[in-house]
Amino acid sequence: MRAAMAQAPVGDDQYGEDPTTNLLQFRLAEILGKEASLWLPTGTMANQVALRVLTRPGDEVIASRQSHAGWHEAGGAAANAGVQIHEIGERGMFTPEELRAAIKPRNFAIFPSTTLVQIENTHNRAGGVVVPQGLVENLCATAREEGLATYLDGARLWNASVASGLAPATLAAPFDLVAVAFSKGLGAPAGSLLAGSKATIDSARRHRQRMGGAMRQNGILAAAALYGLEHHLERLAIDHANARLIAERLAARTLVQLDLATVETNIVVFNLPAASKLDAPGLTQRARERDVLLNAFGPRTLRIVTHLDVNTEQCKKAAEILVELLKG
Ligand SMILES: Cc1ncc(COP(=O)(O)O)c(C=O)c1O
Numbered sequence: 502m503r504a505a506m507a508q509a510p511v512g513d514d515q516y517g518e519d520p521t522t523n524l525l526q527f528r529l530a531e532i533l534g535k536e537a538s539l540w541l542p543t544g545t546m547a548n549q550v551a552l553r554v555l556t557r558p559g560d561e562v563i564a565s566r567q568s569h570a571g572w573h574e575a576g577g578a579a580a581n582a583g584v585q586i587h588e589i590g591e592r593g594m595f596t597p598e599e600l601r602a603a604i605k606p607r608n609f610a611i612f613p614s615t616t617l618v619q620i621e622n623t624h625n626r627a628g629g630v631v632v633p634q635g636l637v638e639n640l641c642a643t644a645r646e647e648g649l650a651t652y653l654d655g656a657r658l659w660n661a662s663v664a665s666g667l668a669p670a671t672l673a674a675p676f677d678l679v680a681v682a683f684s685k686g687l688g689a690p691a692g693s694l695l696a697g698s699k700a701t702i703d704s705a706r707r708h709r710q711r712m713g714g715a716m717r718q719n720g721i722l723a724a725a726a727l728y729g730l731e732h733h734l735e736r737l738a739i740d741h742a743n744a745r746l747i748a749e750r751l752a753a754r755t756l757v758q759l760d761l762a763t764v765e766t767n768i769v770v771f772n773l774p775a776a777s778k779l780d781a782p783g784l785t786q787r788a789r790e791r792d793v794l795l796n797a798f799g800p801r802t803l804r805i806v807t808h809l810d811v812n813t814e815q816c817k818k819a820a821e822i823l824v825e826l827l828k829g
Pocket of ligand 1: 542543544545546548569621623625654656657682684693
């Protein structure tokens with residue numbers, strides 16, 4: 502990847518003249534079956550630009566419970582787009598009935614107007630679960646009937662594709678606008694892209710400029726993303742198997758509360774029972790001392806992510822260390 506970055510032909514991407522970024526944008530639009538796509542430096546900026554493109558200040562956006570947009574973007578939806586997020590459902594999903602019940606009518610004196618529904622697939626805080634495609638299609642059809650725009654936060658769309666066996670274009674098809682990330686499972690140092698109709702992407706380009714996200718010799722980074730697509734996509738199945746083996750090891754000792762059905766991809770989210778002497782920050786710190794890194798997601802909730810920098814042996818060892826720490 503470093504060699505590909507060093508050799509990348511570059512130009513000024515703010516003028517649309519960076520050949521490697523243009524190639525990446527062309528390829529991604531093709532892969533996702535959309536008219537056009539646009540580079541953004543991060544997934545957070547992609548989500549922020551999407552809100553600017555698809556909503557107006559004062560609108561309401563319906564999203565899944567504990568969505569990245571509501572929890573991990575420092576209030577950006579409100580601060581940058583002037584919208585509020587209404588979270589519904591559970592475990593990263595919601596039904597068409599729940600969606601319909603949550604929609605507030607437009608132009609009603611006291612309500613914010615619901616104008617957008619956003620789906621996160623896979624869903625980070627719900628444990629990397631894949632949202633079933635039948636449900637996605639029903640939700641987007643309902644949104645269309647109700648006159649709402651549809652947005653997919655597909656930062657981990659690649660994981661959803663490998664886990665479900667469905668092509669990225671199939672997963673993206675029901676949505677007006679889709680984001681994917683190259684800096685997660687695919688291992689590039691930066692980069693998320695938005696894909697949609699040409700008009701939507703033209704609008705996104707102006708909002709990217711406004712947010713200061715248009716870059717110059719970006720081909721160095723785009724080359725890493727292209728390399729990730731080429732070399733690191735299929736191997737995501739290894740990350741999924743590694744997450745599974747850690748989850749099974751933890752669940753087998755019943756030291757943690759963990760629903761194995763949620764472990765479909767590269768994320769393991771689990772809770773520490775009330776009886777456990779360690780809380781989440783405590784376990785995180787003790788594990789770090791043993792070179793095992795995981796996130797505390799709440800007082801007793803933790804997240805493990807597997808990725809291309811950790812192999813199966815290391816994952817087995819990490820699971821043993823966690824079991825040892827939890828046994829006290
Ligand atoms: C679902 C989801 N969307 C968006 C992002 C934001 O990506 P970035 O870290 O590149 O800003 C993340 C990051 O973890 C994520 O999990």
